[in-house]
Amino acid sequence: MGTADWTAAVKKRKRQKLSTRKSKAEEQNKNEVKSSSSKIKSQGRKKNEIEAKASKEQRNDTVQFATAFQQLEFFIHQYQSCNGVQLSSLELDSLKEAGFIELCQGPSRNTDSNLGEHMKVAFGSLWKDVLCEKYIQEGKLDPGNPALLVISLSAIRSLELLRELRPLTKDCHAAKLFSKHMKVEEQVSMLKNRVNVASGTPSRIKKLIDMEALGLSRLAVVVLDMHTDVKGYSLFTLPQVRNEFWDLYESFLHQPLLNGDLRICLYGPVPSVSEGKNK
Incomplete structure (x- = not known):
């Protein structure tokens, strides 16, 4: 090259x-x-x-709780719809806004005691004596008679609500009134002590009342949980549970509500009546 x-x-x-x-x-x-x-x-x-x-x-972060009137309107609609009845004007007049607890608007997250805080307000200045005291008062306070009763769709939801009430139940344990993993005999035994707070499902609550293990002489507030499960059902829309609730209500809660001895709280967002009609 x-x-x-x-x-x-x-x-x-x-x-x-x-x-x-x-x-x-x-x-x-x-x-x-x-x-x-x-x-x-x-x-x-x-x-x-x-x-x-x-x-x-x-x-x-903020649950828009319903006013007392909205709760009353929804409650009446659900009662008439489920039971296939139309209340008379006299019956409607006997159900008043005063029978429903209007919760303060505010944060619902990052607080483990949200329901507990609301109940303190609902019971007023005597909340410690009524909801936290652990001793039975002979002749004044019988065992197995809660002042606060929480009714929900399921055992799991009942436990979730009890966690929110934990600050109130440290000294006087709450009664768990549902069937899952809980025998009736265990609950009857537990109700022989002082009970301030109870949480459970309609069927088991009514059964324990019928057995005279659960008393209602002190009952002042009933919280009805508005939570919906993964399938979109709630206490008022799941057929079997809904029917059990109204059976419990008519048997033991309706008259005290009319007499002004009992107040109801719908805990959580309440659908409007027009939405309820589509359920």
């Missing part, structure tokens, strides 16, 4: 190397740009997800 040919070959190899390095640099550059773009997009998606979650939590 002549000098000229050798020089040309060297130059060609150099050009090829430069071209290869340039191609690699361009490819690396493209990959970096692509990676950076993907990272930016990913960060953008994460930011949007975080903002959406925060927005959702903020919306859920």
Whole structure:
């Protein structure tokens, strides 16, 4: 190979190397740009997800509790709808707003004692004596007679609500009145002590009343849980539980409510009557 040919070959190899390095640099550059773009997009998606979650939590942070009138209206509609009756004007007049507890609007999250705080307000200045005292008072306070009764859709939900009431039940334990993992005999035995707070499902509550193990002489407030389960059912819409509740209500709660001896609280968002009609 002549000098000229050798020089040309060297130059060609150099050009090829430069071209290869340039191609690699361009490819690396493209990959970096692509990676950076993907990272930016990913960060953008994460930011949007975080903002959406925060927005959702903020919306859920405050439960808009119903007024006493809205609770009364919903309650009457549900009663008539489930039982297939139309209350007379006289019967309607006997059900008053004063029989329903209007809860203060406020945060429902990040507070383990939300229901407990509401009940302190509902019972007024004597809440400690009524809801926390653990001793039976001979001749004045019989065992197995709660002042506060919480009625919900399921055992799981009953336990969740009891957790919210835990600050009130440290000294005087709450009665768990549901059938899941709880024998009637155990509950009857437990109700031989002083009980200030009880939480359970309609069927078991009524059964214990019928057995004269659960008394209602002290009952001042009944909390009806408005929570819906994963299938969208609530105390007022799951057929069997709903029927059991109205049976309990008519048998033991209706007359005290009319007499002004009992107040009801619908705990949670209350659908409007128009929404209730579609249930």
